[in-house]
Amino acid sequence: MKTRKKGNQFELVIPDNWKNVTIETILREYWEAPKKLIHSMRMEKDIRVNGELIPWTDPLSAGDLLQLHLFKEVEYDVSPTYGEIEVLFEDEHLIVVNKPAGIDTHPNHPGETDTLANLVAFHHQSHGESCRVLHIHRLDHDTSGAIIFAKHPLSKAILDRLLAERKIKRTYHALVHGRLKQKKGTISEPIGRDRHHNTRRRVSPSGQDAVTHYQVMENRNPYTLVEVQLDTGRTHQIRVHMSHLGHPLAGDTLYGGRPVFKRQALHAARISFPHPLTDEKIECEAACMDDVGLGDWRT
Known part of the structure; x- marks a missing residue:
């Protein structure tokens, strides 16, 4: 085409x-x-x-x-903030970037300027593009890796649909405590809010459907490196499911992991999807940029 x-x-x-x-x-x-x-x-x-x-x-x-007429002059919906980002793929319709750990995906309150979306806005501004920063999915504050932003409403609408149809494939690497009994498996347990803790989620019969597929990559006594793919995108899904399995993520103190790292050892290593306008297959790999036991693994 x-x-x-x-x-x-x-x-x-x-x-x-x-x-x-x-x-x-x-x-x-x-x-x-x-x-x-x-x-x-x-x-x-x-x-x-x-x-x-x-x-x-x-x-x-x-x-x-x-x-x-897709590329209209619009005001930035988030304030551009100076900083570097690692671009994995970009064209006039979307951008895929490698999110570092310790930063939110987008502002949660008016006036926030230290999120990934602010850095993406600056990237657009520095390249002379006047476009919105429209996130398609999110990563937790302390999760790193590949994330997609659309640049105009048509691209966002199609990417939102592709995400809902599970045509955006996300692959994660996680370092978990212990040695898994099975080399691969599927966790299909609903996830809901924890009534006793505002920021926690938990496996709950009244929660939303959640499906996580995992496969052992390497045993690293006393840890296991696993590759994880999601059919759904619930908040904290991998962290909740692996903890429920009895193997919380290393560094994930919120869900039972020991504080061996400054954050949970979770990284969105790969993302693939059909281009929203041309249907071309886009595949991106993201290197882990800090030392949480995942830095020497690329897909």
């Missing part, structure tokens, strides 16, 4: 297998964009074909140039 950014436009050449499709079907069926966003794009006349406004129900031909 031929695409490019031209000024504030995203241009896409209609491929042969899209013959006789319409603007309506591309938005609703191919990209499955939300109705509210489609309505907004219609009202603001954001889409042209070969430079012309046409009815959205007119059939398009292979080779037609679809032009979407």
Whole structure:
């Protein structure tokens, strides 16, 4: 699929297998964009074909140039804060960065300026991009690794759907206490709030469904290095599930781990997903940047 950014436009050449499709079907069926966003794009006349406004129900031909006004001048929704970030992938629609430990993904209160989102805003600003910083998922304050931000509403809407459909695959490395009896397994236990502790979660019959897959990478007596993949993204999911299994994360004092590191030994090592606009497969690997027993492991 031929695409490019031209000024504030995203241009896409209609491929042969899209013959006789319409603007309506591309938005609703191919990209499955939300109705509210489609309505907004219609009202603001954001889409042209070969430079012309046409009815959205007119059939398009292979080779037609679809032009979407996606790159609009907007104010930053978080304050840009000077600092370096490690970019794993970036184009005009999204950015994947390697989050360091000890930093929140985004501001939780007005005026916060020391989060990853603030650093991403500065990165955009320094490259002359005026766009929102739209997180697709989160990592805990003390969890490091790969994380995705969208740059405009259409990209965010599609990435949100891909996440809900479990098409965004996240692989974590964790160092846990003890030696696991099974080389691999699945933990399928609902997770809810702990009524006795504001920040804790726990396995609870009344909680939300949560599914975690794990596989032993290496035994490092008295620890085990495991690779973990999630089907769901509950708060503290890996930490809660591994603790429930009897193998809390090293350094995770909130869930029974011993304070052998300054943080829990958990790192989002790899992320893969289809590109929201082109369907190209994106794969990113993130090196662990501090010493929590994971730094010498890359996928």
